[in-house]
């Protein structure tokens with residue numbers, strides 16, 4: 001069985017407080033984008049996991065796809081499988097790539113072996129693998145609260161807009177990015193700003209990670225500014241970085257200065 005675990009972007013990211021468990025409460029809108037990995041899971045005589053494409057740091061035994069299989073194996077008698085992941089979505093990028101792989105592994109195993117898990121049950125498993133992971137079960141635009149794993153519906157539809165994502169070959173660890181954050185309570189909930197037209201977002205739909213990461217990595221701010229010079233209706237960093245995205249009315253020409261970076265262009 002074949003799946004295409006996709007990236008997400010954050011439309012705004014307010015980090016509101018540090019929690020007693022060490023994690024942070026946040027407000028964000030997660031929005032799926034079409035930059036994908038490829039994940040194949042087929043029944044096999046013995047369990048195996050292999051990957052190709054972008055190198056994934058860490059031992060293959062700890063890959064999130066393997067951890068998804070092991071999590072379900074605790075509760076179900078799963079037959080052995082051969083899993084292959086072709087990695088295309090950059091890592092340490094704020095795009096939730098690893099979380100998407102894990103969620104798609106859960107979804108594919110559920111289907112392949114007719115486990116009959118509901119969306120709610122799949123989300124419960126996904127939460128154990130990462131804060132971003134539960135989003136990829138339903139994989140539709142959603143307003144996120146708490147650790148990024150509690151959802152409310154929101155009326156944000158960017159269908160028809162063009163998007164450019166630039167990963168400037170700079171991996172940022174999520175844990176490290178959170179460690180340098182000073183949480184703040186916003187004047188108004190992010191949801192209120194997102195309900196206004198996208199043309200107004202530039203002034204108040206903010207990613208709080210930009211405040212600590214832009215001074216440290218000036219290239220990130222340069223890309224964002226370049227997107228606005230190119231006519232973006234909205235531009236921002238995604239998640240804990242380092243990917244910067246720009247949303248456009250029409251597909252833009254990519255300046256030469258970006259050709260050495262990992263660039264993805266598509267439609268929302």
Ligand SMILES: C[C@](O)(CO)[C@H](O)COP(=O)(O)OP(=O)(O)OC[C@H]1O[C@@H](n2ccc(N)nc2=O)[C@H](O)[C@@H]1O
Nearest residue numbers: 022023024099130131132133147148174175178239240
């Ligand atoms: C930055 C975001 O991508 C926003 O969408 C997510 O909050 C990150 O989610 P994620 O990559 O799934 O993160 P996890 O694998 O759950 O956690 C990695 C580390 O990030 C920190 N972390 C993560 C999520 C959160 N709400 N608060 C945190 O403080 C913790 O130090 C944690 O040990």
Ligand SMILES: Nc1ncnc2c1ncn2[C@@H]1O[C@H](COP(=O)(O)OP(=O)(O)OP(=O)(O)O)[C@@H](O)[C@H]1O
Nearest residue numbers: 057058063064091092093094095096097098101174
């Ligand atoms: N399938 C996978 N894809 C990517 N990283 C994985 C995967 N499985 C395990 N990992 C581990 O997770 C780490 C990346 O996590 P991290 O959360 O920083 O990046 P991300 O997947 O780009 O997501 P985000 O930055 O949005 O949180 C890697 O260094 C790697 O050790």
